[in-house]
Amino acid sequence: MDALERTILIVEDDEGLQSQLKWHFDDFETTIVTASNVQEATTAVRHYRPAIVIQDLGLPPDPEGVEEGFKCIKEILKISPSAKIIVLTGKNEHRNALRSIQHGAFDFYFKPVETETLDHVVERAFKIAQLEFENNALSENLEVIPGIVTANVKMKNICRVVEKVAQTRVTATLIGESGTGKEVLARAIHKFGSKSDEPFVAINCAAVPENLIESELFGYEKGSFTGAVASNIGKIEQANGGTLFLDEIGDMPLPLQAKLLRFLQERVFERIGGRKEIHVDLRVVCATNKDLEIMVKEGTFREDLFYRITEIVIDIPALRDRGNDSILIANHLLNKLSTSIVGRAMILSEEASIAIEKYHWPGNIREVENRIKRAIILSENNVIHASDLNIKDSPNTPSSINLKEARKNAEVEAIHSALEISKQNISAAAKLLGITRPTLYDMMRKYNLPSETDK
Numbered sequence: 185m186d187a188l189e190r191t192i193l194i195v196e197d198d199e200g201l202q203s204q205l206k207w208h209f210d211d212f213e214t215t216i217v218t219a220s221n222v223q224e225a226t227t228a229v230r231h232y233r234p235a236i237v238i239q240d241l242g243l244p245p246d247p248e249g250v251e252e253g254f255k256c257i258k259e260i261l262k263i264s265p266s267a268k269i270i271v272l273t274g275k276n277e278h279r280n281a282l283r284s285i286q287h288g289a290f291d292f293y294f295k296p297v298e299t300e301t302l303d304h305v306v307e308r309a310f311k312i313a314q315l316e317f318e319n320n321a322l323s324e325n326l327e328v329i330p331g332i333v334t335a336n337v338k339m340k341n342i343c344r345v346v347e348k349v350a351q352t353r354v355t356a357t358l359i360g361e362s363g364t365g366k367e368v369l370a371r372a373i374h375k376f377g378s379k380s381d382e383p384f385v386a387i388n389c390a391a392v393p394e395n396l397i398e399s400e401l402f403g404y405e406k407g408s409f410t411g412a413v414a415s416n417i418g419k420i421e422q423a424n425g426g427t428l429f430l431d432e433i434g435d436m437p438l439p440l441q442a443k444l445l446r447f448l449q450e451r452v453f454e455r456i457g458g459r460k461e462i463h464v465d466l467r468v469v470c471a472t473n474k475d476l477e478i479m480v481k482e483g484t485f486r487e488d489l490f491y492r493i494t495e496i497v498i499d500i501p502a503l504r505d506r507g508n509d510s511i512l513i514a515n516h517l518l519n520k521l522s523t524s525i526v527g528r529a530m531i532l533s534e535e536a537s538i539a540i541e542k543y544h545w546p547g548n549i550r551e552v553e554n555r556i557k558r559a560i561i562l563s564e565n566n567v568i569h570a571s572d573l574n575i576k577d578s579p580n581t582p583s584s585i586n587l588k589e590a591r592k593n594a595e596v597e598a599i600h601s602a603l604e605i606s607k608q609n610i611s612a613a614a615k616l617l618g619i620t621r622p623t624l625y626d627m628m629r630k631y632n633l634p635s636e637t638d639k
């Protein structure tokens with residue numbers, strides 16, 4: 185993998201200090217660039233994309249204040265969100281140092297400069313910049329098709345199937361839990377097809393009220409029902425030439441299923457209240473998180489429609505069944521979202537990464553997205569911790585059918601809850617659990633659970 189370019193930009197208006205820093209870091213196997221005000225700094229950032237910026241807070245025209253320094257931080261991050269800015273500030277300026285971090289600086293350092301300590305700060309910044317750089321390179325490589333990050337063999341196969349299906353006009357149905365990427369894949373089928381310039385039109389059968397799905401889908405003629413003051417074309421006509429995405433097809437009301445089937449078989453339909461047959465040429469992609477086969481058995485989904493839409497079935501695995509995709513996707517989303525939300529790059533702490541790998545992700549990638557977004561907003565620095573993600577292990581979800589494991593998980597969960605409720609008081613927790621104190625201690629030792637007294 186390529187290495188990060190070791191370039192440092194020094195933004196300092198004091199010429200003496202500027203040369204001292206330049207001279208010092210020249211020994212560092214780095215390229216040094218200097219600037220003495222905001223404008224020079226932004227020009228240098230555009231030119232050199234320095235990984236590290238060492239920046240004075242007091243800059244002209246306001247060398248005694250800090251506002252120009254804050255402005256400089258913002259301007260630099262606007263151009264290069266991953267730049268690690270280390271702010272130099274006076275000894276008694278703790279508040280301003282913290283404010284710089286809020287503005288997106290990576291770290292601060294109090295003057296006078298003591299080069300040995302500054303070296304550590306700079307090396308640490310380089311290390312983190314290098315990690316982010318590698319992460320970025322990795323997640324770019326891992327985007328198998330646009331919008332799908334994966335290193336999982338099953339998912340890679342699915343992407344290949346999607347590319348193949350795109351070359352045909354068969355009706356494909358994507359089956360997967362909520363948040364597994366059904367819509368992204370449906371759009372990919374459209375995008376990879378020969379009609380990608382034509383419209384992609386989606387209708388979510390679960391989101392549209394039952395009595396409106398028919399008119400949404402087929403359109404209506406003026407006067408066909410109260411309120412139909414003008415004719416309206418439906419989603420099917422809008423999608424003509426391109427792709428119609430029937431999302432949550434399992435929620436299609438039974439009476440409408442017959443009409444849909446006729447349309448799928450003949451590619452012909454009438455608007456509500458209309459007499460004219462309308463012919464369309466389009467591809468249909470369906471998606472559902474329901475088990476359609478069970479629905480067929482229960483009589484809530486028509487068997488003939490089921491066979492019609494399942495010419496090709498794409499079963500999308502849940503995130504928890506995709507190996508370490510959770511961590512890859514979390515890193516990818518963190519890279520992408522942190523720069524767009526707060527204008528700077530962030531990384532996951534090691535314990536956050538472990539928590540992500542262990543978690544069950546019932547809401548799949550959508551949940552990863554939500555938790556990462558929340559953590560980015562809440563985090564006070566550039567590192568996301570497990571607590572920012574607010575995930576707890578989810579042993580209640582039966583990830584294992586091994587009885588011993590299930591019992592262990594249940595016990596650990598109960599102990600955690602009891603300790604939380606009793607504010608870590610062992611006697612009270614034992615009472616809540618209906619066991620003696622020594623038994624609780626034994627169990628905590630057995631399961632490697634730290635008690636407050638160990639801390």
Ligand SMILES: Nc1ncnc2c1ncn2[C@@H]1O[C@H](COP(=O)(O)OP(=O)(O)OP(=O)(O)O)[C@@H](O)[C@H]1O
Pocket residue numbers: 331332333334360361362363364365366367368369473513549550553
């Ligand atoms: N493999 C992936 N890599 C990166 N991002 C992904 C991946 N899969 C899905 N996403 C993102 O996760 C979110 C959920 O995906 P999508 O809407 O396609 O899922 P869905 O199965 O249709 O979910 P729902 O059932 O909630 O409608 C989207 O923002 C999507 O961009």
Ligand SMILES: [Mg+2]
Pocket residue numbers: 366367431
């Ligand atoms: Mg969806």
